[in-house]
Amino acid sequence: MSVAILRQGDYLIASIQVDLSDSQVLELRDDLSERIGRARARGLIIDVAALDVIDSFVARSLGSIAITARLRGAETVITGIEPDVAIAMVQFDLDLAPLRTALDLDEALSLLDRLTQGVGEDGA
């Protein structure tokens, strides 16, 4: 299984296990969109620690997933971006500002708690 999707309370946690092909990324987007709706999830965490490479397509897709999730009522947080992957990602001319990120699962859950409890956030 290339992506493990778990439910934790109001949140969905999608843990990517292996390097994904472009088709698999698009499938993931559709899959998550459907699941968020079904579970009425208020938050989505995507753990990308297993991705050695996040190129422009994957980065854009993560953004696209976040937009789709929000349309369905869930805030998205990406975790597990490694230092070297972060360095590569900022070389692209993409606007990554809309992507919310956290260092790890604990941080992601805290961030989602703050976001979904109606307390404003200071933008990480």
Added chain:
Amino acid sequence: MEHEVRVPITSDADLVPARAEGRSLAQALGFSQTDATLIATAISEIARNIVVHARSGEIVMTGIQQPHRYGLVIVASDAGPGIPEIDTALERGHTSRRSLGLGLPGARRLMDEFEVETDAAKGTTVTMTKWRPRDELERLRARRRERA
């Protein structure tokens, strides 16, 4: 020491092995973890370019050794329709404006040298290289490895 790896690119699934081979070769050549990631990412970008615009092609990765530096040369070639207006396509900011994006400007920023030859009749060849310096200690180690 010439390492050469060829990866055929015929579908988006081939990007996965292309990235892995690129990273692996970079590591074998002693590139840092960060540089290996940058290289694998650049390979991913140009491999996707092949899939999206030319349907199929090939990526050849070669490790080269010069007296004071190591290099990894990546040549991605396809027999596709070529890239129109290549000069603008390589400019910064161009990627974000097109829905698919060519990924070339990003790949260029990730590598040290970057050249594109493109032609509607012959297709496209992207040649990109990343270097790292050799130091004395490495030369000592390299000799030891070669004898072992």
Added chain:
Amino acid sequence: MNQENQSNEDPSPQVPEVDRSLLHELVAYLRDNRTELREEWVARITQAQLLEVMTPEEIFSEVTAVYDNYVDALETGSIETLQAYARDLSERIIPRGVETHEVLGIVLLLRDVLARALFVEYQRDADLLNRILDAYEPAANRIAVTVSVSFVEERERVIREQQEAIRELSTPVLQVRDRLLILPIIGVLDSARARQLTEQLLGAIQANRAKVVVIDITGVATIDLTVANHLVQTVEAARLMGASAIITGLSSKIAQTLVDLGVDLSMMRTVGDLQGGLEEAERLIGHRPAAKGSRPDAAAT
């Protein structure tokens, strides 16, 4: 002669007078037969596949010098000259990739070639041969040890220099408080160093689970477009790892440079001085006041 063993000096050879004259005799023999003995030595070196990184011309030139120095050292018993030569030789050949076992190997081969030659020359008289060898062996062994140790010491020096150079490039990222890091940047910032700082900073963010990083550039005099871009990218990359970055110590000169270069500073938090930056950082970590309405949440996560 009173012997005190100092670390780098050997006691004078304990060679009785009569054997000293033998030493002179065998040294004279070795000098007279220099050419053919040297050739035999080179043949043995080639056969043992040593010094393959060197060209025949280089080998000839080095072995000539080694031979002469070897015989001189046999004669004088002086270690200093030999050590100086050995260090000099090592400095030349280490960058070429010559290794310890090769250096020891060629010195031992020379010792053997000369010992055999002495054997052949003096075998007419077993007693004389014994005394010749008694004079020769300790001196020859001391030479082997001296040359090898000098070579190894030179190699260690090269390695230490490399490590020092690496350390100099490193800049400490300081953990000030839980979840807060400071990266003080001092001196000239070029592209290579900037890249290295980025990697170290991101690594530190991960290791310390930092939420805020204060990058203080008070100590940076000037900055160019490449480095400015690195700085912007570093801030963005830190954010991708869930950490906010605050730039402090931006001089008016650098601020103006950045404006002139067209660097987009809108996404960067900047605070005039380090103190102000730390206060802002504390605010970010301790609680996150909402844009409007809600009161700050006092409990840190």
